[in-house]
Amino acid sequence: xxxxxxxxxxxxxxxxxSNILLPFFVKPGYEGLxxxxxxxxxxxxxxxxxxxxxxxSLAKYEGALEDQPDFKAYLPLQNLLTLSLFAPDAYLGxxxxxxxxxxxxxxxxxxxxxxxxxxxxxxIWKAAVNAHCVITDFCSWKLRIYALCEEExx
Amino acid sequence: xxxxxxxLHCHTKHSDGDFSPAELIEQAKIFGLKGIALTDxxxxxxxxxxxxxxxxxGICVLPGVEWTTYFGHMLVLQQKDxxxxxxxxxxxxxxxxxxxxxxxxxxxxxxPFEPGNPVGTGCHWDFSVRHWENFHYYEVMNGENPMEKVRxxxxxxxxTSLLDHGYRLTPTSGIDWHSQLNKEFSYxxxxxxxxxxxxTAQGMNHAxxxxxxxxxxxxxxxxxxxxESQCGGIGDVCPNGxxxxxxxxxxxxxxxxxxxxxxxxEVRLVTNGGRVLFQSxxxxxxxxxxxxxxxxxxxxxAELWGVVRDRESLIAMTAPIYFSQT
Ligand SMILES: [Zn+2]
Ligand SMILES: [Zn+2]
Numbered sequence: 001x002x003x004x005x006x007x008x009x010x011x012x013x014x015x016x017x018s019n020i021l022l023p024f025f026v027k028p029g030y031e032g033l034x035x036x037x038x039x040x041x042x043x044x045x046x047x048x049x050x051x052x053x054x055x056x057s058l059a060k061y062e063g064a065l066e067d068q069p070d071f072k073a074y075l076p077l078q079n080l081l082t083l084s085l086f087a088p089d090a091y092l093g094x095x096x097x098x099x100x101x102x103x104x105x106x107x108x109x110x111x112x113x114x115x116x117x118x119x120x121x122x123x124i125w126k127a128a129v130n131a132h133c134v135i136t137d138f139c140s141w142k143l144r145i146y147a148l149c150e151e152e153x154x
Numbered sequence: 155x156x157x158x159x160x161x162l163h164c165h166t167k168h169s170d171g172d173f174s175p176a177e178l179i180e181q182a183k184i185f186g187l188k189g190i191a192l193t194d195x196x197x198x199x200x201x202x203x204x205x206x207x208x209x210x211x212g213i214c215v216l217p218g219v220e221w222t223t224y225f226g227h228m229l230v231l232q233q234k235d236x237x238x239x240x241x242x243x244x245x246x247x248x249x250x251x252x253x254x255x256x257x258x259x260x261x262x263x264x265x266p267f268e269p270g271n272p273v274g275t276g277c278h279w280d281f282s283v284r285h286w287e288n289f290h291y292y293e294v295m296n297g298e299n300p301m302e303k304v305r306x307x308x309x310x311x312x313x314t315s316l317l318d319h320g321y322r323l324t325p326t327s328g329i330d331w332h333s334q335l336n337k338e339f340s341y342x343x344x345x346x347x348x349x350x351x352x353x354t355a356q357g358m359n360h361a362x363x364x365x366x367x368x369x370x371x372x373x374x375x376x377x378x379x380x381x382e383s384q385c386g387g388i389g390d391v392c393p394n395g396x397x398x399x400x401x402x403x404x405x406x407x408x409x410x411x412x413x414x415x416x417x418x419x420e421v422r423l424v425t426n427g428g429r430v431l432f433q434s435x436x437x438x439x440x441x442x443x444x445x446x447x448x449x450x451x452x453x454x455x456a457e458l459w460g461v462v463r464d465r466e467s468l469i470a471m472t473a474p475i476y477f478s479q480t
Contacts, residue, residue, distance in 0.1 A: 049429040061278055062304045091236065093198065096194070132224065133274040
């Protein structure tokens with residue numbers, strides 16, 4: 001198992017609605033790619049602040065709060081980052097779900113939910129970290145990518 | 155015309171849904187649906203498995219993607235290439251839809267008035283669309299208890315305004331199916347009008363492209379216009395003039411939402427600006443109603459109003475018949 005990328009970064013609120021693109025080179029001879037992606041914090045823990053932000057947002061989008069008796073159902077507010085992948089010749093998909101700690105495997109015959117299987121071709125691949133929503137002041141994330149050879153795929 | 159119940163907005167484990175593709179198809183079967191559109195967020199990874207499960211179960215699948223961008227969610231059917239979602243900026247929407255359309259995609263705006271961040275990430279429609287003619291459909295009812303929500307009432311108004319401006323966007327509903335449905339809730343179902351006797355993916359797609367849908371939380375509402383030997387149906391374009399409108403309500407179609415307490419009270423014919431051209435009381439039983447009207451406006455749709463979950467509400471609505479000056 002060869003580590004081919006280890007990236008750590010911190011998003012701020014203003015990074016919402018942007019992407020970080022991380023190209024990485026895959027040498028020939030590998031059978032699989034393993035991705036470990038995590039971020040924290042997941043939730044905005046300051047409830048008073050969260051209620052305030054929520055009220056502001058709902059007032060903007062849905063009008064009077066009196067029409068939203070169950071607005072607290074939207075709590076806790078959470079960050080959402082996703083990981084998307086590009087093979088040298090194709091977009092493979094995205095793992096669009098709330099789990100802040102994810103592991104994905106890609107190979108010619110198998111791919112984790114959200115991604116299409118793809119042969120581990122030599123060349124420049126790209127991972128994209130997508131900041132759908134950063135509601136906390138800071139949100140740090142980590143991405144590690146490993147290339148696996150045939151024996152390591154069992 | 156045969157009317158088949160379908161669900162045009164579905165998620166699986168390939169994005170944030172609870173169901174595997176096989177479970178989604180099983181659920182569709184339980185609710186008596188004849189077809190679904192698979193629209194996971196930013197991925198087509200579920201297409202193959204969902205289509206093969208559906209084939210065995212006799213359900214048709216329109217493969218699609220919910221382009222889950224930062225400025226609105228867009229449903230794109232029958233177009234695999236979706237890697238551009240993350241770069242789609244509000245002022246680039248027209249170029250993107252023109253390109254998708256040229257490549258054979260069927261394009262709809264999803265839940266345009268759903269609250270955006272931090273409630274629903276990128277859910278609110280913030281694109282500046284100049285070319286609505288690039289779109290094929292508009293999701294006017296989304297989620298559970300759709301007509302109890304401000305967001306869907308806004309969508310209905312916005313879609314009505316687009317019709318008034320000459321954009322013939324087909325209305326659709328979407329449960330936005332992520333998990334088990336709640337028996338206490340109301341959900342809208344889209345019926346697609348297909349001339350062939352079986353429902354196929356092709357037939358579903360063609361119905362959307364041709365404006366042949368009818369949305370309902372219970373009974374199926376359909377409409378026809380006739381004069382002399384000339385007749386027109388939902389989605390058709392007819393010349394302005396005097397027509398006999400035939401409205402038809404089929405309560406048997408409500409079978410799969412039987413549990414819901416729903417009381418039809420009135421049918422309406424609605425035209426430009428949301429103006430009511432005709433209204434007539436109706437009961438729960440099978441309804442056939444006809445009325446002669448001189449139509450000088452550009453579209454006309456039928457609506458069924460009544461009580462849903464103890465509230466006065468829109469229950470069903472057809473896509474329009476369009477009218478043009480001769
Ligand atoms: Zn959505
Ligand atoms: Zn959705």
